Amino acid sequence: MSKVAEFNALNDEKPREECGVFGIYRNDDDIDAVVEVCSGLYSLQHRGQLSAGICVNDNGNFKCLKNSGVISEAFRSNALEELPNGKIAVGHVKHSVRKFEETELISGQPLLMRYKYGSLAIAHNGDITNKAKLYEKLKESGSIFQSNSNAELISYIIAGERIEADTIEEAVLRTMDKLEGAYSMVIVSPSKLIAVRDPHGFRPLCLGKMKNSYMVSSESCAFDSLGAEFVRDIKPGEVLVIDESGVHSYTEHCGGKTSMCIFEHIYVARPDSVLDNQSVHMFRMNVGKVLAEKYPVEADIVCGIPDSGVSCAIGYAAASGIPYGIAIIKNKYLGRTLSMDSDSLRKRTLEIKINVLKPTVCGKRVVIIDDSIVRGGTMAHIVELLKKAGAKEVHVRVASPPFKNSCYYGTSLPESEKLVANRMTTDELRQKIGADSLEYISVEDLLGCADSSDVNFCCACFSGDYPIGKPEEFFDKYSTKIKG
Amino acid sequence: MSKVAEFNALNDEKPREECGVFGIYRNDDDIDAVVEVCSGLYSLQHRGQLSAGICVNDNGNFKCLKNSGVISEAFRSNALEELPNGKIAVGHVKHSVRKFEETELISGQPLLMRYKYGSLAIAHNGDITNKAKLYEKLKESGSIFQSNSNAELISYIIAGERIEADTIEEAVLRTMDKLEGAYSMVIVSPSKLIAVRDPHGFRPLCLGKMKNSYMVSSESCAFDSLGAEFVRDIKPGEVLVIDESGVHSYTEHCGGKTSMCIFEHIYVARPDSVLDNQSVHMFRMNVGKVLAEKYPVEADIVCGIPDSGVSCAIGYAAASGIPYGIAIIKNKYLGRTLSMDSDSLRKRTLEIKINVLKPTVCGKRVVIIDDSIVRGGTMAHIVELLKKAGAKEVHVRVASPPFKNSCYYGTSLPESEKLVANRMTTDELRQKIGADSLEYISVEDLLGCADSSDVNFCCACFSGDYPIGKPEEFFDKYSTKIKG
Amino acid sequence: MSKVAEFNALNDEKPREECGVFGIYRNDDDIDAVVEVCSGLYSLQHRGQLSAGICVNDNGNFKCLKNSGVISEAFRSNALEELPNGKIAVGHVKHSVRKFEETELISGQPLLMRYKYGSLAIAHNGDITNKAKLYEKLKESGSIFQSNSNAELISYIIAGERIEADTIEEAVLRTMDKLEGAYSMVIVSPSKLIAVRDPHGFRPLCLGKMKNSYMVSSESCAFDSLGAEFVRDIKPGEVLVIDESGVHSYTEHCGGKTSMCIFEHIYVARPDSVLDNQSVHMFRMNVGKVLAEKYPVEADIVCGIPDSGVSCAIGYAAASGIPYGIAIIKNKYLGRTLSMDSDSLRKRTLEIKINVLKPTVCGKRVVIIDDSIVRGGTMAHIVELLKKAGAKEVHVRVASPPFKNSCYYGTSLPESEKLVANRMTTDELRQKIGADSLEYISVEDLLGCADSSDVNFCCACFSGDYPIGKPEEFFDKYSTKIKG
């Protein structure tokens, strides 16, 4: 256990600032908007488990239900029945590690607000990088903020632009001139459903269809789950407006160089999603193949750490000819906000969470693949368990390059001082965790894992190459507090 | 039961838009700010049972806890322990009949917000009459609203004024230039506790002291309960600022004609409170005396309907020489939001709520006193019960004049069409409810019941004489939706 | 505050082991059994606030819902809708001070069990005095106990007797041969509603009727609340069986000397109840009159401590000619299990709970009447408050004799060492609490307060004269643990 402690393992949670958004514009009488949005959110639950919310526009009458916890906790018993089957609806699941926010400034989404032109609901995924400047300007003119959420900030800007603009879509387009950073969002106006993706396309967003009704989702897997049809990705920079007259696309902000977050493919997204024409599962398979080619090793078995390491391991096995096996069992009942309330229990979380399948590894040379290493504690614990289970050798392969830099576009990595790759060399880390070898995929190789060449990726957390720079100095200081 | 139905008795809830506010500026180490605010709220719980909240400023770090329900529900188990023992804190209890708000636009208080000069928490009691105009103006400049609460509206105006003003107190004073209507409020800034009462003093607010710490409360009864000392009422129009250097009073807005809501004395406030130097209990005793003098009757027993009719009945008994007795028992376990969730149970609420003490009334001529009659259903039910219990005669005396007009200053009366006094004459009503006589105190006599002549009262709901007029046309239309 | 501490005031809760039972045998289609039982329980809520439960027999299919807390907490949201509108139903509210039981051995009622002849539900009020012997015997034959409740013990005996008996009523009658102590209970068998009252009639129980349906209740006030008709008291020793063929009375155990708990009239019951032909309110009025006659004093005002002291005070005022007034305001939002969860808050409970109406007492000679004094802390606090509020003299009159002995028949008094009357003389106590005079009614006078001479009372807690003796030695030791 001491080794674990050294790495401060307990806090070695994967970065998960991601959120999920899902919207519907209902044109069919036999579809229940609330049921579809709630079902869609279930398929996006992996993107956020801190709070869940649904907002329905029923003939201009907006009703919103949001609460902390996973969906099944947030919408207890018949809470959903209080929501009408409106024509337009949007839902949101949110993740955040910062518990204090709950009591400080509420920031569950969708954010519902009234402004000059009626009501507006916004569900957002991403992070705005020039928010310090935007906050400053808005505060200068007397604005007040009741939460730390980007959604509230964006709402303000839209409301301000709408005064000058002729339509809500024009206001949204003008808002995009002012926003820098990552934003995939769904907006419900009194008569429209609007889907917006930032020009870099940092976060995914796509369009689906069920009968004659339209749906918008963070990931395509939600459409599959509902039996809806995937239509296409929302383009980076695109504003898609769905109203009584159909679907309208505004592409003024399209065409620049894009930079989809590569960590979506590595870790965040569900493997059955296709983001910008790239299957997440195939991407991970390819990563496994590349790792096998670049960092081969004599071994008896290849195993992945669930959930995101598994696809890579299958790819590694296929490319290397070493059999694929299951070595790690993850307790699926633990990933929950409410669990582990007792202090003494919380200390045991990591131990309870992970177990090793002895028959798979005993006496074997094991290749173990994880999606990434943040602080190092989880991997140290796993290598220790594998050795204890009798593994003769443990070769660690990592499906991403070393984390060297923090993220300002929606993935909350710890400050760079806490990233283990900034604190020791790869070989020092290998020794520390007791692995027989340890190899990361390189940034270059990682980029080559996309099947299509359509997509450009943001790899700033690995390369330090920030496509739109870092936020201003002032803001950096407060970033842990005011992001979200 | 049919009689009850005629009057739509089930909805004959007394008007209760009132809220309660309680603040502390802590100068003693051995006082726990959160415990004192929570205890203070318990003493103000009668002013609002829909939601409760506390906001603490701990060295500029604001934390807020608020939830629906009475205090014991809102702050379950050890929720309060999450709040630090800060230097400044404010609490709020809220009442409202409009359940839908909960899912639509959240409006629990204190409202906590960040603006140009840091954080600010506001707890408000009252209602702003020019809010339509204020909303319009703010929306014109791009403001967004996340609730229907007056507190949010006022926050915006303070934030706007603060830009131009040198200090928060100057901003508050400037805000008062813009606000019309009723507002007693407590504001917590990064370093100050500010108590504000509108120039008419519609709602009460007073200052207390415990050791070296200062407290502000809607009613003085809270100070007694805590063992704190009552210092004085906040003057109508006064802004009281408490900070490290002591207590500072700003009286720029003082001196005009005041108009304290007389219904506070009749019904809203606790009898052990003293509002603007007037004991609530003594006021009610006096009302009873006047009723006895003006509307005497040969009777065997005088009884009050709890809780607010009891003081009047004692006064009536003392003045008339007719013995005082207890005729009505009220089930104290029913006045709760969560109870009666089953539809069929809800229909029985009125029956379960009230019972008659037969031995008191059987064979007797009974004078029964209630604080007011709104729709008439409750009184009809009570007269019926009294007769059934054997009362030979039932003489109804009402501690307020007939309700003829709605209120725009913080007490939510039904629209005037639903007020029984607008639908039938006093004698028609008497016949309908089966009373042998029915008399209301007159507005003039009511005004004479105050012991001191310091106070001017607003009696608009009885007289139609609105001290600051009614809100504009536009707003009236939406009043049921946007007030609160 | 120091004075309060001396008396250990915080624990000076009134004894409240009492429970309430309510049953229905439904012969009308348009009556909802669950709604009536729940409404009946609301009227009996003062008898127990720790847990509530309802059990319905729907054609032999028994369903039971029980939970901790007051009714509105125990039957949240639409929980009641899960219960069918059966023909027979029984409900129970329970009080107990011993929180630990909740986690140790569950003992909410009604107790529902299956035995040789189907299902049986029992709701019980009282305490069995020979339970040590009964437990021993049952255990000897291999019985197991899942709670500490008398209901479980009685169920066992009924089940055992039923083996030999021809009918359930015969089994109940045989069970009564074995039981010693206090028991008023309602039993639901597959086809019958059975009401049982012990031969001494320690606890009340009465029969009511609504249309063609029969009801049984601990107190008559519940019938009034429901608009049902009070038929008669169940006689001490009577077994009343209601089934398809009507109401049948078995009086084998009737006729002995009865001993109704006099504390029911002093404190436990609602004033609007009539127990064994004695109005509770009139009893209390009479106590007040006797106190006035026996312990007169020159004074300006007579006040009662709510709720049970008020009737006495009115009686005292009427007899003495001293005006009645309201001096004590009780915070009605505090008497709740869930409130005060924070330790520091709990310490303030007594302070928050009680406030003095200064204008009533300032400069006055005050007579203050409470129903009883247990440990002395509450009265010490009140006298202190009255003096602080300016009372010139405070004369305490107590509506019961000094508590000298514990109770074994259903009222849980503290062990006798903790009763203040055993620790100091009346004059010592008077000095300690700072009263100008202190007088208790005598046992003899108290007995004279009943209007009718039909009833014999148990006054053992005052006189030590136990009508059926104390429980055996062995059991005494465990009494704090195994009673309930």
Add this chain to the structure above:
Amino acid sequence: MSKVAEFNALNDEKPREECGVFGIYRNDDDIDAVVEVCSGLYSLQHRGQLSAGICVNDNGNFKCLKNSGVISEAFRSNALEELPNGKIAVGHVKHSVRKFEETELISGQPLLMRYKYGSLAIAHNGDITNKAKLYEKLKESGSIFQSNSNAELISYIIAGERIEADTIEEAVLRTMDKLEGAYSMVIVSPSKLIAVRDPHGFRPLCLGKMKNSYMVSSESCAFDSLGAEFVRDIKPGEVLVIDESGVHSYTEHCGGKTSMCIFEHIYVARPDSVLDNQSVHMFRMNVGKVLAEKYPVEADIVCGIPDSGVSCAIGYAAASGIPYGIAIIKNKYLGRTLSMDSDSLRKRTLEIKINVLKPTVCGKRVVIIDDSIVRGGTMAHIVELLKKAGAKEVHVRVASPPFKNSCYYGTSLPESEKLVANRMTTDELRQKIGADSLEYISVEDLLGCADSSDVNFCCACFSGDYPIGKPEEFFDKYSTKIKG
């Protein structure tokens, strides 16, 4: 969707009557018994998600906490802190499909009871087959039952036997003479922890050690998770008593022919458990190998349905040389009691639960492996999804023989009429679900999949060969009601 409906897919839940038990006898000061039991239960949560409970014996003082829901719901906030760190503790997780039990007769475990020799807590896994006879006999002698649980029944018998026996272990051994059926259980007496496994060893149970403290668990995976050492399986028929003097084994009931439930290996147990020296994962791997050998097919990819089909698929892939792949993604947030409370949502459960990874199967010939087919609906849905995703061929292989008979030893299968294998031939089913081939492993081959020959299996649900017969006629009729 129509195909799904035909098979009544929504109710096609896998049989899950299983429970999990975990006990500790603590000999180390630095171990927290409650934390270890709770952690152990987390590792057994897959065996039951309906309720969870822990009972602690702290110097003979038993405290029990149990509630409905998964562990994180049942032990909310700091509920666990109310339990002392006793010397002996036992926990239980329970599964059941029958929701009505909750309101009818409570049957959460551990069952805590008092009897002649003090307190006893029992946590049980299995089902008693002669309970009709046992109930009858006990009822004949006046016993009462407050639940339907086997634990209560067994408690009675132990209590009865204990009267005659000299020790609790003797009583347990005598009880085993009377019990027929499946029972793995943990008993806590005032001074002992007792683990009991029925002579056939239907359900698993094993012994572990952490430092000097002993643990008992349904499955070995719990020891791994806690970092405890697996000592050995409790033998079929063995009674293991742990007390101050150490571990004592009673083997009077050992030595007969055993019959471990083979469905534990196929579906119930976690793959990282080792039951009776047989690794669950290796068993499943072997099943996969046999399926590959016996039912080969030309295909491009082999996939398993998570969670239990995955190990088989890996085995099939290894044996056949066809690559292993991931085709099915299961939504892990859905397997919860509280979710899906809205009716309309519930209808979508199956759809949301399962998604197909298109890139894995598109244009491919797919072998898909599930652990079993009960009603057929789930498999029909999956084949449909695979075809829709572009699979050229779908070959279904099932890791168990066709279900033909119900289970009376602890696994609640639907009545045999509802089992699809009794309603159509394999080829009819193949056609119906649209598979290109469909093959089950045979009973004989399945038995050959165990690595060791130590274990005998019960395969009655497949073969109809019940090792201890079916329960008596009478009981069968009530089985849906009285089992559990």
